[in-house]
Amino acid sequence: xTSPLLTINQLDVAFHQEGKRTSAVRQVALDVHxxxxxxxxxxxxxxxxxxxxxxxxxxxxxxxxHSQTSSIQFDELELIGASEKSLRNIRGNRISMIFxxxxxxxxxxxxxxxxxxxxxxxxxxxSKKQAKNRVIELLELVKIPNPxxxxxxxxxxxxxxxxxxxxxxxxxxxxxxxxxxxxxTTAVDVTVQAQxxxxxQSLQKKLGMAILxxxxxxxxxxxxxxxxxxxxxxxxxxxxxxxxxxxxPRHEYTRMLIDSKPSGHPEPxxxxxxxxxxxxxxxxxxxxxxxxxxxxVGYIKAxxxxxxxxxxxxxxxxxxxxxxxxxSLGMACLRLIDSNxxxxxxxxxxxxxxxxxxxxxxxxxxIVFQDPFGSLSPRMTIGQIISEGLVLxxxxxxxxxxxxxxxxxxxxxxxxxxxxxxxPHEFxxxxxxxISIARAIVLKPKLIVLDEPTSALDLSIQxxxxxxxxxxxxxxxxxxxFISHDLNVVKAMSHRVMVMKDGQIVEEGQVDDIFDTPKNxxxxxxxxxxxxxxxx
Amino acid sequence: xxxNPITIRRLENFKKNRRGYVSFWIFLVLLILTxxxxxxxxxxPIAVSYQGDLFFPIFKDxxxxxxxxxxxxxxxxxxxxxxxxxxxxxxxINPLVPFDHQTVAWDLAMPAPSAPDTIHIxxxxxxxxxxxxxxxxxxxxxxxxxxxxxxxxxxxxxFAGALQGYFGGWVDLIGQRFxxxxxxxxxxxxxxILASIIEPNFWWLLGLLLLFSWMGFVGxxxxxxxxxxxxxxxxxxxxxxxxxxxxxxxxxxxxALVATMAFMPFTLAGSVTVLTSLDxxxxxxxxxxxxxxxxxxQGKANFQxxxxxxxxxxxxxxxxxxxxxxxxxxxxxxDPRKLFTNK
Numbered sequence: 001x002t003s004p005l006l007t008i009n010q011l012d013v014a015f016h017q018e019g020k021r022t023s024a025v026r027q028v029a030l031d032v033h034x035x036x037x038x039x040x041x042x043x044x045x046x047x048x049x050x051x052x053x054x055x056x057x058x059x060x061x062x063x064x065x066h067s068q069t070s071s072i073q074f075d076e077l078e079l080i081g082a083s084e085k086s087l088r089n090i091r092g093n094r095i096s097m098i099f100x101x102x103x104x105x106x107x108x109x110x111x112x113x114x115x116x117x118x119x120x121x122x123x124x125x126x127s128k129k130q131a132k133n134r135v136i137e138l139l140e141l142v143k144i145p146n147p148x149x150x151x152x153x154x155x156x157x158x159x160x161x162x163x164x165x166x167x168x169x170x171x172x173x174x175x176x177x178x179x180x181x182x183x184x185t186t187a188v189d190v191t192v193q194a195q196x197x198x199x200x201q202s203l204q205k206k207l208g209m210a211i212l213x214x215x216x217x218x219x220x221x222x223x224x225x226x227x228x229x230x231x232x233x234x235x236x237x238x239x240x241x242x243x244x245x246x247x248x249p250r251h252e253y254t255r256m257l258i259d260s261k262p263s264g265h266p267e268p269x270x271x272x273x274x275x276x277x278x279x280x281x282x283x284x285x286x287x288x289x290x291x292x293x294x295x296x297v298g299y300i301k302a303x304x305x306x307x308x309x310x311x312x313x314x315x316x317x318x319x320x321x322x323x324x325x326x327x328s329l330g331m332a333c334l335r336l337i338d339s340n341x342x343x344x345x346x347x348x349x350x351x352x353x354x355x356x357x358x359x360x361x362x363x364x365x366x367i368v369f370q371d372p373f374g375s376l377s378p379r380m381t382i383g384q385i386i387s388e389g390l391v392l393x394x395x396x397x398x399x400x401x402x403x404x405x406x407x408x409x410x411x412x413x414x415x416x417x418x419x420x421x422x423x424p425h426e427f428x429x430x431x432x433x434x435i436s437i438a439r440a441i442v443l444k445p446k447l448i449v450l451d452e453p454t455s456a457l458d459l460s461i462q463x464x465x466x467x468x469x470x471x472x473x474x475x476x477x478x479x480x481x482f483i484s485h486d487l488n489v490v491k492a493m494s495h496r497v498m499v500m501k502d503g504q505i506v507e508e509g510q511v512d513d514i515f516d517t518p519k520n521x522x523x524x525x526x527x528x529x530x531x532x533x534x535x536x
Numbered sequence: 537x538x539x540n541p542i543t544i545r546r547l548e549n550f551k552k553n554r555r556g557y558v559s560f561w562i563f564l565v566l567l568i569l570t571x572x573x574x575x576x577x578x579x580x581p582i583a584v585s586y587q588g589d590l591f592f593p594i595f596k597d598x599x600x601x602x603x604x605x606x607x608x609x610x611x612x613x614x615x616x617x618x619x620x621x622x623x624x625x626x627x628x629i630n631p632l633v634p635f636d637h638q639t640v641a642w643d644l645a646m647p648a649p650s651a652p653d654t655i656h657i658x659x660x661x662x663x664x665x666x667x668x669x670x671x672x673x674x675x676x677x678x679x680x681x682x683x684x685x686x687x688x689x690x691x692x693x694x695f696a697g698a699l700q701g702y703f704g705g706w707v708d709l710i711g712q713r714f715x716x717x718x719x720x721x722x723x724x725x726x727x728x729i730l731a732s733i734i735e736p737n738f739w740w741l742l743g744l745l746l747l748f749s750w751m752g753f754v755g756x757x758x759x760x761x762x763x764x765x766x767x768x769x770x771x772x773x774x775x776x777x778x779x780x781x782x783x784x785x786x787x788x789x790x791x792a793l794v795a796t797m798a799f800m801p802f803t804l805a806g807s808v809t810v811l812t813s814l815d816x817x818x819x820x821x822x823x824x825x826x827x828x829x830x831x832x833x834q835g836k837a838n839f840q841x842x843x844x845x846x847x848x849x850x851x852x853x854x855x856x857x858x859x860x861x862x863x864x865x866x867x868x869x870x871d872p873r874k875l876f877t878n879k
Contacts, residue, residue: 190539334775355779362777375768379790389776439772 004031012067042231096171100183161192260460282341313477317494366440370452382418425531430461556865578634585626635666637826673826693753701761801863
């Protein structure tokens with residue numbers, strides 16, 4: 001066997017800030033051989049990205065420090081302590097990197113041509129004309145349709161998947177020996193994810209480069225990588241071939257990662273359960289305005305003539321890719337955006353009420369959002385956040401009663417009553433999501449709209465939140481409208497499923513029917529994309 | 537006394553900024569000393585005992601005849617004749633600086649402006665008035681003017697910015713266009729025109745500057761409201777059934793206040809500077825009032841008396857620096873990242 005392309009030995013990274021030392025990575029050792037795909041997995045905060053960034057020496061030095069023994073050798077060249085000039089020769093040339101968020105990693109003011117040719121002009125010294133031809137070649141390579149026409153597009157004119165392809169084209173422009181991919185498919189839809197991974201695989205074969213893949217998604221690992229390193233709190237706890245590691249995990253953390261796939265089923269709905277929600281011919285149309293007088297020339301039909309009902313204690317899953325109108329539908333049910341059509345909640349039409357007369361019915365429908373960091377007011381204590389609705393609707397009459405309700409609700413969602421005086425910053429993503437749930441259930445609503453409540457969380461936490469939501473449903477017979485793009489989670493949560501595409505429902509039915517015998521073509525594609533990832 | 541944990545942590549953060557914390561105490565001491573300026577620098581004694589009776593000339597005028605003088609007019613306590621009369625049969629407690637800002641020292645050994653000596657610690661200006669007394673009164677009026685202007689413009693600016701940012705659409709469009717036109721008005725010319733019609737006083741200047749200074753706050757507050765109105769927690773609050781004004785007050789305003797707080801020390805320092813420069817140009821406070829700008833103007837006119845310019849310069853420079861340092865500490869105290877990372 002030849003010597004490895006990249007060897008990391010005893011890597012330590014610590015951050016020094018205001019006299020405090022926080023160790024982020026401890027004694028990490030890993031190697032990547034030519035043409036091989038190695039995965040680095042772990043939950044958020046485990047030090048994966050810090051390890052990757054230290055390969056390119058892109059950490060915020062001197063705040064970040066490596067220890068004396070740390071060593072990163074790339075093709076027999078020591079990268080730690082290498083001169084800025086030799087590092088620049090390696091970055092983007094022999095080692096490239098792609099990031100998770102394609103919107104922020106592309107410069108919004110540069111065209112596609114300018115973004116990609118920058119690397120070419122810098123490292124290969126091509127003329128403008130040569131560079132242009134090479135850019136077209138590269139865009140063809142990453143399978144962007146009509147590459148010549150796309151040259152003058154700006155990032156916002158591309159879809160998420162196309163942006164990620166442009167990122168890949170940029171990374172591959174100088175035929176690197178090593179590609180570091182930091183969560184390359186986390187921000188895109190499942191169908192796009194499958195295509196992108198396929199593309200990466202075929203490119204790897206064509207160009208013979210090595211890939212260091214950083215991800216928290218085990219399905220991606222089993223599809224792509226040959227060897228895997230498992231990272232936990234800055235240390236590598238297990239490594240080996242993907243097959244060995246996944247079939248016979250030695251470390252309990254690895255076992256937990258593998259087992260934490262969302263599973264199980266919700267409690268069956270009571271056969272005599274009454275209908276809580278009925279929505280008839282719901283429409284959310286956004287007008288397109290043109291010209292000097294802003295005349296309405298057409299509509300974007302975000303939600304178009306949708307009908308559904310939910311019974312007490314039932315979960316209706318709503319599946320679809322981004323931009324399909326799922327969130328608009330959820331918000332319309334809460335009357336947070338303007339809509340047309342009938343919305344009946346607990347036998348009461350709420351669609352024609354104005355905001356003032358709607359207030360007494362507000363407590364019946366609550367919402368939990370995706371982003372655990374944006375959904376809690378950063379300047380209010382947990383107690384204040386939860387008590388707001390109680391006070392508004394006059395549920396708690398006395399301060400003692402208020403305290404008691406807040407305490408018991410916090411305990412109900414798996415937190416402790418003493419936390420009520422703390423602020424959202426002091427909690428982790430999973431805990432914050434529990435707080436959001438507490439804010440919703442404290443009003444004893446009939447329906448909760450769950451807008452991707454688990455997508456921003458680590459797998460093991462996802463499973464816990466799903467467990468919590470199912471328990472609460474069992475206890476209070478709450479109905480859920482569960483919006484998600486993650487089919488595994490939907491399967492574990494829902495009784496019935498609706499599949500949404502371009503504002504319309506393309507298929508709906510019992511969860512097992514949809515997953516086992518999908519009838520619609522689009523449903524089949526969605527399922528295929530996620531199943532393909534699940535099996536190697 | 538203070539039980540709210542966040543308030544305690546904010547105070548700790550405020551103290552952690554040593555420079556700002558020290559500045560705060562220095563400024564506080566200066567403010568406490570100068571607020572009762574009449575008791576610190578005055579040509580009337582605080583208390584007089586004469587023939588066993590107590591008199592408080594600082595509050596009330598007494599006829600000279602009451603102290604054995606000859607005139608039936610108000611007593612001039614700087615008159616050596618009167619001083620001698622009283623001290624024979626009682627005592628006098630004078631303020632620390634025995635001159636008012638308008639007291640003219642008739643007994644100078646050299647022509648005014650006179651250099652610093654033991655009687656006039658910072659010398660006198662070209663009208664033979666004690667510079668220290670004028671600095672004390674000038675500092676007070678500058679700070680009071682600055683605070684009043686800043687607080688009122690912050691209230692108006694935050695209100696206007698909040699409405700525009702939260703409601704957006706036509707409200708925002710009309711508000712923004714109005715501000716664009718309004719900010720094009722030449723403030724200085726308006727002041728000069730005003731000065732030629734009436735004699736501007738504290739309130740006139742305040743009102744006129746207020747017409748324009750509130751716009752500085754609108755931008756930051758509006759941007760914060762525009763950003764925050766689509767936040768999930770604002771949506772969640774609407775889902776709870778909270779009204780628009782309550783949402784603005786409880787969920788969005790606290791965020792916008794940090795930006796306002798960060799902006800305030802600059803507006804405060806700016807207001808002080810504006811008042812000083814108007815006085816320097818001679819279109820500010822009425823003639824004869826103690827003002828730092830007027831002191832600077834005198835310094836410029838009297839280069840042979842450098843204590844005027846130097847005093848003016850140091851007082852203004854120190855005051856503005858203290859305000860900025862305090863402002864930085866206040867900003868640190870409200871910074872949520874600083875609030876939670878350095879536990």
